[in-house]
Amino acid sequence: MIKRLITGKQLMITVFTGILLVFFSVFSVVSQEKANQLSEESLKCLECHGGAHYTLSDTASGDEVKLSMYRELRVDPLQLAGSTHGMFKCTDCHSSDYETTPHPVSVKFESKYACIDCHGGDEAYASFKFETIEEEYGKSVHAELLGDDFSCWSCHNPHYYKLSKDIPIVDRVAVDNEMCLQCHGNEIKFSDLTERELPILIDKHDWLPNQTLHFKKVRCIDCHAQQNDSIMVAHLIKPSSQAINDCVKCHSTNSILVSSLYKHEVAQQRNEAGFYNGIIMNQAYLISANRNYFLNIASIVVFGLTLLAIAVHAYFRTRKSTSNASK
Amino acid sequence: MQANKVYLYPVWVRLWHLSNALLCLLLIFTGVSMQYASAESPFIRFDIAVSIHNLCGILLTVSYLAFIIGNLTTGNGKYYRQRIKGYFKEIMQQARYYSYGMFVGEPAPFKINEERKFNPIQKLTYILIMYVALPFIFITGWALLFPEFIVTRLFQFGGITLTSLLHAMLGFLVSLFLIIHVYFCTIGHTVGSNFKSMINGYHETHN
Numbered sequence: 001m002i003k004r005l006i007t008g009k010q011l012m013i014t015v016f017t018g019i020l021l022v023f024f025s026v027f028s029v030v031s032q033e034k035a036n037q038l039s040e041e042s043l044k045c046l047e048c049h050g051g052a053h054y055t056l057s058d059t060a061s062g063d064e065v066k067l068s069m070y071r072e073l074r075v076d077p078l079q080l081a082g083s084t085h086g087m088f089k090c091t092d093c094h095s096s097d098y099e100t101t102p103h104p105v106s107v108k109f110e111s112k113y114a115c116i117d118c119h120g121g122d123e124a125y126a127s128f129k130f131e132t133i134e135e136e137y138g139k140s141v142h143a144e145l146l147g148d149d150f151s152c153w154s155c156h157n158p159h160y161y162k163l164s165k166d167i168p169i170v171d172r173v174a175v176d177n178e179m180c181l182q183c184h185g186n187e188i189k190f191s192d193l194t195e196r197e198l199p200i201l202i203d204k205h206d207w208l209p210n211q212t213l214h215f216k217k218v219r220c221i222d223c224h225a226q227q228n229d230s231i232m233v234a235h236l237i238k239p240s241s242q243a244i245n246d247c248v249k250c251h252s253t254n255s256i257l258v259s260s261l262y263k264h265e266v267a268q269q270r271n272e273a274g275f276y277n278g279i280i281m282n283q284a285y286l287i288s289a290n291r292n293y294f295l296n297i298a299s300i301v302v303f304g305l306t307l308l309a310i311a312v313h314a315y316f317r318t319r320k321s322t323s324n325a326s327k
Numbered sequence: 328m329q330a331n332k333v334y335l336y337p338v339w340v341r342l343w344h345l346s347n348a349l350l351c352l353l354l355i356f357t358g359v360s361m362q363y364a365s366a367e368s369p370f371i372r373f374d375i376a377v378s379i380h381n382l383c384g385i386l387l388t389v390s391y392l393a394f395i396i397g398n399l400t401t402g403n404g405k406y407y408r409q410r411i412k413g414y415f416k417e418i419m420q421q422a423r424y425y426s427y428g429m430f431v432g433e434p435a436p437f438k439i440n441e442e443r444k445f446n447p448i449q450k451l452t453y454i455l456i457m458y459v460a461l462p463f464i465f466i467t468g469w470a471l472l473f474p475e476f477i478v479t480r481l482f483q484f485g486g487i488t489l490t491s492l493l494h495a496m497l498g499f500l501v502s503l504f505l506i507i508h509v510y511f512c513t514i515g516h517t518v519g520s521n522f523k524s525m526i527n528g529y530h531e532t533h534n
Contacts, residue, residue: 209377213474247373252365287361292492299499306503310510316430317514 037081039089045098050077056102079160093158115152129231136228136236146193155179173219180220199240207245218250218257227256251287332529335444340403343394344525350387353379355502362495384468391461406444407454417447429514439532449511456504460497467494 038046048054049069057064080086091098095110119130137143142150152158156179164172183189190198208214223244225234249256336344357380360370371379398404420436425448428436437446445453467490470477478486515521516531524530 209374210474247377248364248369251361251373287364287491295492295496302499302503306506310507313425314510320430320432 037086038077039087041089041091041099042080043077045090046075046077046080048101049073049075075159082162083160084162085158112151112153115156132228132231133233133235136226136231136234140225140235140237141239142237149193155182170217173217176219176221177215184220204240222250222257255286257286331532333440333532334528335439335441335530336525336528337401337403338528339393339397339401341525341528343390343397346390347387347394350383350390351501351505353383354387355498355505357383358495358498359502381472384465384472388465388469391465394457407450407457409447409450409454414447414451418451421446421448439530444530452504452508456501460500460504464494464497464501467491467497 052069052074053066054069055064055066085093093113095107097104097107097110114134116130116134119125119128120134121131137152142154164175167175183193184198184201187198190196202211205211205214221234221237224237224240226236226238227234228236244250244256357371357376360376361373361380363370364373364376370376398407417437424433424436427433435446437443439446470490471487471494474487477490481489512521513519515524520531
């Protein structure tokens with residue numbers, strides 16, 4: 001009966017549409033849940049700051065005007081909801097003067113917090129070592145050359161920031177490198193900070209073989225920052241003249257990547273044999289850094305047995321030649 | 328002991344063999360250097376090792392293609408063809424000779440002549456190396472030269488990881504083959520006669 005009513009093609013379309021509907025329903029529920037995490041006060045701010053336009057009303061005349069919201073003042077509600085700081089209300093970090101609309105001039109004079117202002121000296125965040133990060137950043141090329149024009153927020157957007165430990169390494173590389181490329185891959189943003197000409201990254205890295213693969217698998221900071229084992233992510237970005245351009249720094253069993261990018265996974269998965277191939281082999285390939293422990297042992301055994309067999313064979317051959325000669 | 332001389336290795340085979348040997352040695356040395364690279368004691372500087380390895384790999388592919396074309400167009404290809412029937416028995420005969428017979432003065436079970444350039448074990452080894460291991464090592468090596476064409480993930484492993492593991496394992500296999508090959512070459516009319524034959528083309532056999 002069913003065959004008569006609908007064709008196979010129609011059935012497929014119906015099933016496919018059904019799947020899509022379920023998918024979008026679930027997705028919208030998830031999205032809704034994320035947006036719901038934002039506080040009432042934050043949602044109020046986002047009425048204007050959450051989109052490209054906002055409406056301003058004249059309370060006396062009742063007139064309304066639709067205006068554009070500057071790009072740098074916009075906050076994506078979804079990303080904010082999914083971020084580490086999403087649970088805070090806007091005025092936890094921004095001046096309470098923002099509760100008045102239109103905002104008074106005083107908001108322009110609010111002091112902006114840096115990471116250390118909230119996270120410094122807090123036992124809950126001790127493992128992040130914000131003090132060391134602050135110290136390292138202070139010595140970085142960004143702090144030295146750009147001073148107050150550069151801050152934590154130049155790289156880390158406080159509205160969207162989230163811990164990257166749960167992100168797969170390949171995606172983490174992309175996220176991390178995107179931070180650098182915000183300025184180093186954008187002439188306009190770069191010129192906001194310096195009068196120097198924006199170097200062409202492809203040309204600057206022309207010594208690097210398989211550039212695309214390196215850019216996909218390695219973070220800029222792995223070569224451009226001084227590694228520090230005590231913090232999760234190195235913050236002492238060095239001048240480009242001091243960047244690592246020695247292949248063996250990565251391509252060896254003591255690879256700097258093992259002490260930076262893969263550090264935490266390595267620490268978790270290192271076994272008694274010091275065998276850290278597990279995580280690295282799953283995520284990337286690095287000549288020599290991820291020599292397979294078991295294959296290494298197997299190759300030594302096979303190689304040794306071959307040489308032994310040859311030695312035994314040669315011994316019997318020599319003995320036979322000697323006995324022939326004595327006859 | 329008097330020796331018979333049979334012309335088994337024409338000029339093109341000798342030239343191919345020479346280039347093959349040199350390129351394989353360079354590939355093994357640079358491959359080992361890259362695999363065991365360390366900042367403290369680089370055997371060959373990493374970037375130099377990579378460049379030499381890549382170049383030799385490309386040249387070896389060309390040399391391999393010349394070998395295949397040569398085998399197809401000259402009579403050399405026939406030495407790599409084998410009937411399956413009775414082959415196992417022949418291999419066992421040769422294995423017995425290598426592991427026992429030659430120590431007690433038995434004659435070699437398979438005489439080398441213009442019809443039979445390799446003994447059964449030699450033939451099996453050469454077929455496996457030339458027609459199985461080398462094609463795979465070329466495929467994986469070329470894939471690593473163009474990693475963007477390698478599948479990203481396969482069975483929970485990175486595609487590049489698996490490709491490189493296979494490449495390194497095959498490289499190790501070829502290194503083992505080379506050592507055994509050189510040793511077995513000393514089993515000739517004299518210790519050096521097989522090496523000489525790859526220079527002058529004449530294989531010396533016992534009378």
